[in-house]
Amino acid sequence: MCSGSFAKCLGITLIPLAIVCVLCNILLFFPGGKSVESEHITEQVWYFGGILGSGVLMIFPALVFLGLKNNDCCGCCGNESCGRRFAMLSSILFAAVGVVGAGYSVIVSAVAINRGPECVIFKNGSDTVWDYPFSNGDYLSNQTAWSACLEPGNVVSWHLSLFSVLLVMGLIQIALCAVQVINGLLGALCGDCCGCCGGSDGAV
Template sequence: MCSGGFAKCLGISLMPLAIVCVLCNILLFFPGGKSVESGHITQQVWYFGGILGSGVLMIFPALVFLGLKNNDCCGCCGNESCGRRFAMLSSILFAAVGVVGAGYSVIVSAVAINHGPQCLVRFNDTYEQWSYPFSNGDYLSNTTAWSKICLEPAGVVSWHLSLFSVLLVMGLIQMALCAVQVVNGLLGCLCGDCCGGSDGA
């Protein structure tokens, strides 16, 4: 497969991943599927890892990758393939942007999973307060304590873990796809659009 066609496949793969990440980040603003005050939303949600990192910053490389197959730049210095080679080289820069964006989302998600959600907690059976009861990160294996410790919103821990886990996995996949395009872009720049064939193929 030509490098331009392969880049298009990567772009097609990145688009739905970016949409899923944006939706996950939006859903995190409704912990447990419920509307709460902005001050009661987990802090890491406001870092917009899924919206900015794996979402907006991933749209640009995805669109660039999609357009590489149909790049018909007139070339330079009488060399028709020059434009295509330059396009493949520029795609490496956009792939790097994608890696940075996805990496940001992965870091935010990992921190959020380790930190746990913000929820309403009862202290010493005397008073209730919104806090982060799982901030030491040892709650993942103790699922029975989730509903006992977090009174509201109901199901907030599983909601938090599920969505941030999806963001983490999607971010890792996006990083891998963008890293693949870095290699593909280098090959396309060195060999032309099709290694072992004509550049115009």
């Protein structure tokens, strides 16, 4: 398979992943599926890890990867001024942008999962306040502790599920962009289609 075709496959894969991340981040603004005042939304949601990191920043490398296959794979193999190798090399820079964006989303998600959601809890016996009842991820292995969150309903599972999706999607995006770094290097070294270029070089 030509490196341009492979890059296009990566781009096609990255786009739905980016959309999923944006949707997850938007849903996190409605803890437990309910509308709450902005000051009661978990702090890490406002870092926009899914919208900016794994979403907007991921669209740029995805579009670049999709465009690498627009031209004929072998049409420029014998042309010294051909820009195909440079295009593959430049795709590495956009892949790096993707890694940074997805990495940001992964870090934000990991911190959010470790800290837990903001919710209504009992304080001083009968008073209720908005606070972060969990620390250091101790609630992850102790689901009975989730009952400390009185409202919104199911906020812990909502928070944990969506940030876990963002974490996994971010790791997948990092892996795909890393693969494109290798693919871009191969495309820059031997041309967009190694077998075809090899045939042309042999004919010169």
